[in-house]
Amino acid sequence: MTPISMTINLAYVVAATLFIVGLKLLSHPSSARRGNLVSSIGMLIAVVVTLLDQQIISYTYIIIGVVIGGAIGAWKAKTVQMTAMPQMVSLFNGFGGAASLLLAWATLSAIAPESRSAVSLFVFISLYFTLLVGGVTFSGSIVAWGKLAEKFPTKAIIFTGLRELSILHLIGLVVVGYLFVTQPENPLWLWLGIGLALSFGLWATLSIGGADMPVVIALLNSYSGVAACAAGLAVANTVLIVTGLLVGASGLILTSIMCKAMNRSLSNVLLSGFATPVEAGEKIEGDIKVLSAQDAYYVLEAAQAVLVVPGYGMAVAQAQHAVRELQSLLESNGATVEYAIHPVAGRMPGHMNVLLAEADVPYDHLLEMDDVNPRMENYDVVIVIGANDVVNPAAKEMKGSPIYGMPVIEAYRAKTVFVLKRSANPGFAGVDNPLFFKDNTRMVLGDAKETINSVIREFGDD
C-alpha cells in the first residue's frame, strides 16, 4: 500500500466511526443535533481525503458536479415545508439510487473492453446488482414522490396481468444478469438491465396505494443504502460498503415498524392488500352526537388531563400552531396536556413529531401509543384532530373490518372523546369508524383550525 492510499483508508476508518457515533447520538432528542453534526464531519473527511486519490487527474468536472449538487441540495433543504418532508425524502432516495446506478455505469465504462476478461466475476456481479437496485430505487422513488406530492393519482393502479408482469420482470432481470456477467463487452445487456430495473420500480410502486406510501418510502430508503453498498463492493471501497449498509438497516427497521403498526406483512403491502375490495363488515348502529365549539370549551375548562391525538388532517388544516396555543391555555388553567402519536400517523415515520416540534410543542409531551393506552381511562378529554384509522375501535371489535387487528390508540376508553372533523365521512382508507357512534364521543364538525380557534376565543372571553 502506498502512503497515500494508506492515509485514505485510515481516514475512511475515521469517517465510518464518526457515522456510527453520529447514529448513536441520534438515540435521544437532546443529543441528536450534535449527532448529525458529527456525521457530517465524517462525510467531509471522507470526501476531502478521496480528493487526494492519485487516480484523480482533473478537478474541473468534480467542481462542476459539487457546485450544482450543493446549490440544489442547500436550496431544497432551506425552502422545504415540513408538511412536504415525505416528498423530499422520497426524492432524495431516488437521487441516491440514481447516483449509485450512474457510478456503476461509469465504473463499467472505465474498464476497456479488451481488458474485461481480466476483471473478476465478482466485480461484474456487484456492478449488475448496483444497476438493478439503483434503477428500482430511482424509478420507484420518483413514483412515490409524485404520489405524495399529488402530482400523480394517489390511488393504486391495478390491472389484470400485473402479477405476471412482475414475474416477467424478475425472470428478465435474472436472464439479462447472466448475459451481462458472461458477456460484459456487449453494451446491449447493460441497457436492457437498466431498462428492466427502471420499469420494474415503476410498476411495483404504481400498484401501491397512497395510504401505504409510508412503508414504501422507508423501504426505498433502505434500497438506496443497499445500492450504495453494492457500488462499494464493485469498486472495492469499504467505507461505501459499511455506510451503505447502515442506511440499508435503518430503512429496513423503519419498514418493519410501519408494517407492524398496520398489522400487515411487507408482502401484503407490496402486493396491494387494500386494493382488493373487502366485504362490508357489520352495520354500525347508533347516532352521532354533535357538539358546538362553545360547549366543547365548557368541557375542556373543567378537564384535568387532556390528550391530543393528531393525524395528517391536522397538518392539512395547518392546525398545529392553534393546538399549541390551546395547550398553553389549558396548562395555565391547571390541566396537563399530552399528545399520543401512532406510528403510522402522518405520511412518513415520525412525521407528526416534526410538525408538532415545529409548532413548539416540547418533545417530552409526545407519547407513543403503548405509553398512553394502559392509562387511557385517566384522561378526561381526548381530542382527535384529523386522525381516523389510528383511533378506530373497529380494529379491535369488528372481525370483518379491513383494519381488524391493527394496534390503535384506544381513545374510546377515555371519559370523553372529541372528534374534530370536517364531516362524518370515513377517512383515507375508506373504513367506517364506530368511534363516532360511541356514547362518550362528541363530534365537533368543521375545519379543525377554525374549531380550535373558536375554543381559544372562549378562553379569552372570561
Place this chain on the structure above:
Amino acid sequence: MDTIYLLFIVLLAAFLGFELIRKVPATLHTPLMSGSNAISGITLVGALVSAGSGSGMLTTLLGTAAVALATINVVGGYLVTDRMLGMFRKKDGK
C-alpha cells in the same frame, strides 16, 4: 481486495446497523430518514474518482452526474436534518 474479506465487512456492518438504529426513538424517525439520505450520499466518494480520473468522456460525464446527485443528498440531507432537529425542544418557551 479479497472477496471474502469484503463479504465479512458486509455482515458486520449489517449487524451494527440494526443494533444502532433500533435504539432511535419513534419521535426522531423523520430526521433519521433524512439523515440517512445524507449518509447514503457516500456514493459521492466513489463518484469523485470516476469524474476526475480522465478515463474517457462517457465515464467523466456519468461520474459528474453521479457527483451532482450524491452532493444533493449530502448537502440537502444534512442541512434539512439539522433544521428539523433544531426544532425539537424539551422545555416550553422560545
